[in-house]
Amino acid sequence: MARVLILFAHPALERSRVHKGLLRALPTSPDLTLHDLYEAYPRLDIDVEREQQLLVDHDVIAFQHPFYWYSTPPILKQWQDLVLEHGWAYGSEGNELAGKTFIPLLSAGGGEPAYCSQGYNRFSVRELLAPVEQTARLCGMHFLPPFVVFGTHQLDAEGITEQAGRYRRLLEALLAGEPDEAERERLAGAITINGFVSRLASVES
Amino acid sequence: MSTETFFLQAFVYLTAAVVAVPLAKRFGLGSVLGYLLAGVVIGPFALGLVGAEGEDVMHFAEFGVVMMLFVIGLELEPSLLWRLRAPILGLGGLQVTLTAGLVTGICVVLGIPWQQSIAVGMIIALSSTAIVLQTLAEKGQLKSSGGQSAFSVLLFQDIAVIPMLALMPLLATEHVELTGDEHHVAEAWISTLPGWARALAVLGAVAAIVVGGRYLLRPFFRVLGRVRMREVFTAASLLLVIGIALLMTRVGLSPALGTFLAGVVLANSEYRHELEADIEPFKGLLLGLFFISVGASIDFGLIGAEPGLIAGLTLGMITLKFAILLALARGFKLGTDQALLFAFALPQVGEFAFVLLSFASQEGVLGGSITDPLVAAVAMSMAFTPLLLVFNERVLQPRLGTKTTDDRAPDAIEEHNPVLIAGFGSFGSTVGRLLKSQGIGTTVLDVDSDQVELLRRLGLKVYYGDATRHDLLETAGAAEAKMLVVALDSPETTLEVVRTAKKHFPALTIFARAFEWRDSYDLYEAGVQYVYREALDTSLRLGTDVMRELGFRAYHAERATQKFLRHDQESLAYLATMKGEEEATYITAARRRIEDLERMLGADLADDGLERDAGWDPETLREEFSQHPPRAAK
Numbered sequence: 001m002a003r004v005l006i007l008f009a010h011p012a013l014e015r016s017r018v019h020k021g022l023l024r025a026l027p028t029s030p031d032l033t034l035h036d037l038y039e040a041y042p043r044l045d046i047d048v049e050r051e052q053q054l055l056v057d058h059d060v061i062a063f064q065h066p067f068y069w070y071s072t073p074p075i076l077k078q079w080q081d082l083v084l085e086h087g088w089a090y091g092s093e094g095n096e097l098a099g100k101t102f103i104p105l106l107s108a109g110g111g112e113p114a115y116c117s118q119g120y121n122r123f124s125v126r127e128l129l130a131p132v133e134q135t136a137r138l139c140g141m142h143f144l145p146p147f148v149v150f151g152t153h154q155l156d157a158e159g160i161t162e163q164a165g166r167y168r169r170l171l172e173a174l175l176a177g178e179p180d181e182a183e184r185e186r187l188a189g190a191i192t193i194n195g196f197v198s199r200l201a202s203v204e205s
Numbered sequence: 206m207s208t209e210t211f212f213l214q215a216f217v218y219l220t221a222a223v224v225a226v227p228l229a230k231r232f233g234l235g236s237v238l239g240y241l242l243a244g245v246v247i248g249p250f251a252l253g254l255v256g257a258e259g260e261d262v263m264h265f266a267e268f269g270v271v272m273m274l275f276v277i278g279l280e281l282e283p284s285l286l287w288r289l290r291a292p293i294l295g296l297g298g299l300q301v302t303l304t305a306g307l308v309t310g311i312c313v314v315l316g317i318p319w320q321q322s323i324a325v326g327m328i329i330a331l332s333s334t335a336i337v338l339q340t341l342a343e344k345g346q347l348k349s350s351g352g353q354s355a356f357s358v359l360l361f362q363d364i365a366v367i368p369m370l371a372l373m374p375l376l377a378t379e380h381v382e383l384t385g386d387e388h389h390v391a392e393a394w395i396s397t398l399p400g401w402a403r404a405l406a407v408l409g410a411v412a413a414i415v416v417g418g419r420y421l422l423r424p425f426f427r428v429l430g431r432v433r434m435r436e437v438f439t440a441a442s443l444l445l446v447i448g449i450a451l452l453m454t455r456v457g458l459s460p461a462l463g464t465f466l467a468g469v470v471l472a473n474s475e476y477r478h479e480l481e482a483d484i485e486p487f488k489g490l491l492l493g494l495f496f497i498s499v500g501a502s503i504d505f506g507l508i509g510a511e512p513g514l515i516a517g518l519t520l521g522m523i524t525l526k527f528a529i530l531l532a533l534a535r536g537f538k539l540g541t542d543q544a545l546l547f548a549f550a551l552p553q554v555g556e557f558a559f560v561l562l563s564f565a566s567q568e569g570v571l572g573g574s575i576t577d578p579l580v581a582a583v584a585m586s587m588a589f590t591p592l593l594l595v596f597n598e599r600v601l602q603p604r605l606g607t608k609t610t611d612d613r614a615p616d617a618i619e620e621h622n623p624v625l626i627a628g629f630g631s632f633g634s635t636v637g638r639l640l641k642s643q644g645i646g647t648t649v650l651d652v653d654s655d656q657v658e659l660l661r662r663l664g665l666k667v668y669y670g671d672a673t674r675h676d677l678l679e680t681a682g683a684a685e686a687k688m689l690v691v692a693l694d695s696p697e698t699t700l701e702v703v704r705t706a707k708k709h710f711p712a713l714t715i716f717a718r719a720f721e722w723r724d725s726y727d728l729y730e731a732g733v734q735y736v737y738r739e740a741l742d743t744s745l746r747l748g749t750d751v752m753r754e755l756g757f758r759a760y761h762a763e764r765a766t767q768k769f770l771r772h773d774q775e776s777l778a779y780l781a782t783m784k785g786e787e788e789a790t791y792i793t794a795a796r797r798r799i800e801d802l803e804r805m806l807g808a809d810l811a812d813d814g815l816e817r818d819a820g821w822d823p824e825t826l827r828e829e830f831s832q833h834p835p836r837a838a839k
Contacts, residue, residue: 012821014758042763153830
């Protein structure tokens with residue numbers, strides 16, 4: 001059993017077909033917390049104490065957001081800058097997050113092939129996520145490869161439903177328990193976690 | 206004196222002031238010297254426009270000194286007085302005792318009886334509060350460390366006058382019968398009491414002022430404040446000063462000391478700035494009159510008869526006092542320039558000497574052979590003070606290559622906050638609370654005396670006063686403040702305050718509360734950069750919450766509101782340019798508001814930028830993807 005916190009950041013969810021679809025598929029569990037950052041802080045005035053308490057209360061921390069300009073929406077950057085304090089999240093005294101699991105949950109406009117050295121995005125999603133990955137690691141968290149919904153520009157309703165089902169299975173697997181060391185070892189080099197969702201689900205159940 | 210004679214006298218004095226003071230200032234000599242010279246010119250020994258009655262005028266004009274001490278008292282909160290305790294007691298105490306002791310010693314050596322020597326010593330130890338403070342304030346040197354030290358010494362002297370007056374009867378060598386003389390000190394009923402009882406009465410009167418000022422005056426002013434008539438308050442301020450002066454005279458004490466005490470007692474009160482502004486013009490005029498009459502009273506006849514004696518006395522007093530002052534200044538670690546300023550400011554003998562000298566002769570302590578030359582020498586020493594200060598400033602200081610002002614402890618005399626808030630209702634108080642939470646000092650003015658009382662009980666620094674008066678803004682520190690927040694609840698008064706502030710304190714940045722579009726235009730037109738319509742943010746916040754309850758995303762509602770706010774400001778600026786066109790026709794206020802609203806609504810509909818955010822909503826990108834799939838994505 002693991003408690004999962006999704007830090008959700010979408011500045012215009014009302015216009016997002018993909019994220020609305022994903023959120024509809026969220027498993028219902030007392031151990032799952034969806035924290036809608038733009039709804040909580042429309043003026044970006046992050047309540048640091050509250051955020052830190054939320055982090056302490058969960059085992060798996062997820063960022064869920066559209067991959068705007070290869071990065072997070074600004075509120076998530078603001079969140080990182082303010083919440084991950086020195087002496088709390090990192091530094092010789094800062095170990096409140098140590099041992100937790102971290103995973104990005106992204107939607108990307110381009111298709112998966114576009115995210116490689118030959119594609120027009122020239123880098124893989126994992127490479128482009130380097131700042132987030134390093135942030136998680138500096139805080140002593142186990143970084144899992146990102147879950148990515150690719151090609152959202154071309155995704156039809158059916159495709160979204162399919163992606164939402166994978167998203168739900170991944171979260172159910174994480175709620176059942178964090179990946180152990182052996183599992184993390186297997187995932188270490190993967191660009192995304194997309195291909196491992198079924199496997200994870202079967203292992204945990 | 207007939208009415209015509211009175212007006213003629215007034216005409217002579219006012220003309221002298223109006224001509225001499227600008228001339229003296231033109232040559233950089235300061236107003237005090239101008240007044241003194243004007244007095245000499247119209248006095249009995251030059252033009253002879255004023256004669257024997259000059260003496261009466263001087264007694265009348267001494268009241269300016271009384272008022273000045275009241276104002277000084279108002280500026281001296283007990284806490285500030287406490288902070289200045291070391292220079293007041295140390296520097297002031299040493300100056301008075303050293304000077305009095307040395308002069309007494311010299312007199313005894315000269316063969317004068319010891320009682321009279323002590324009396325002369327005490328009198329010469331005092332300096333002129335009127336001349337020194339007026340001159341230093343004019344030169345802007347009151348806040349330098351030299352100026353502060355001079356102020357401290359003067360304060361100690363002013364306090365020391367009480368025991369001196371009490372001591373004087375005990376020094377009498379002969380008992381004099383009460384003659385019913387015209388001098389006010391002699392009229393006191395307690396003159397009939399034995400010496401020790403008089404000393405006791407003096408202390409009792411002082412206690413009465415302190416207690417009365419603390420517990421009776423504030424409720425009194427609060428009731429008057431409710432009337433909201435400026436002249437009633439002015440009348441009450443004058444009444445207070447005159448009343449105390451009368452009481453002091455009755456018990457045979459210096460009125461100046463009494464009003465100074467009352468001032469200190471009221472320094473913490475909310476009426477401080479208002480009282481100061483009310484008394485200030487009277488004080489200025491009377492002080493000017495006082496300086497003129499000092500000039501007119503200089504007895505050139507006596508000086509002509511005994512030039513050696515008077516010159517010797519004057520020079521001797523100044524030199525001795527100067528030497529002691531300089532030594533003390535160095536002992537108290539003042540820099541060379543500040544020590545010189547200090548020593549050049551205080552070597553004269555002051556106006557209290559006139560009071561003490563007549564009191565001493567009334568009491569039979571000193572005879573005419575001593576007091577007459579002393580009065581002449583005291584007047585001469587006062588006349589020389591502005592010249593000495595000019596000499597110090599123009600000749601000495603430039604050679605030393607030092608500056609005459611320094612910036613140490615700039616706010617020791619008055620409180621100077623960076624922000625002034627006019628109006629402390631719910632609007633102003635919210636601003637004040639926010640600023641206070643960030644440790645930003647604010648000085649607050651409000652005209653609702655009940656509100657002021659309540660806020661002060663809650664521990665806030667709020668003063669009673671009408672911010673449309675530039676003199677009140679001045680005493681509240683508008684010249685030094687950086688920001689002025691106008692949070693009054695009437696558009697007319699707001700505009701009045703803004704215009705006053707723009708005119709007299711152009712350096713202030715003004716933040717004004719506005720009410721609707723109309724008065725916002727007026728404020729922009731008056732040159733205010735920061736205008737806040739009071740209902741705008743609140744109604745927008747309410748609108749935002751309505752949107753959220755309807756199911757809109759919080760961030761969408763927030764952005765929509767911010768965008769609307771921007772659009773609204775632009776519309777306002779645009780409408781402001783159209784304002785003039787319709788002024789010709791008469792339209793009622795209500796009708797104008799409806800027309801404004803119509804225009805605003807029209808502008809809202811015309812602005813298609815209110816509904817955008819294409820960056821998050823790549824419809825165009827999706828279209829492009831469906832028509833031309835990217836090369837690399839195949």
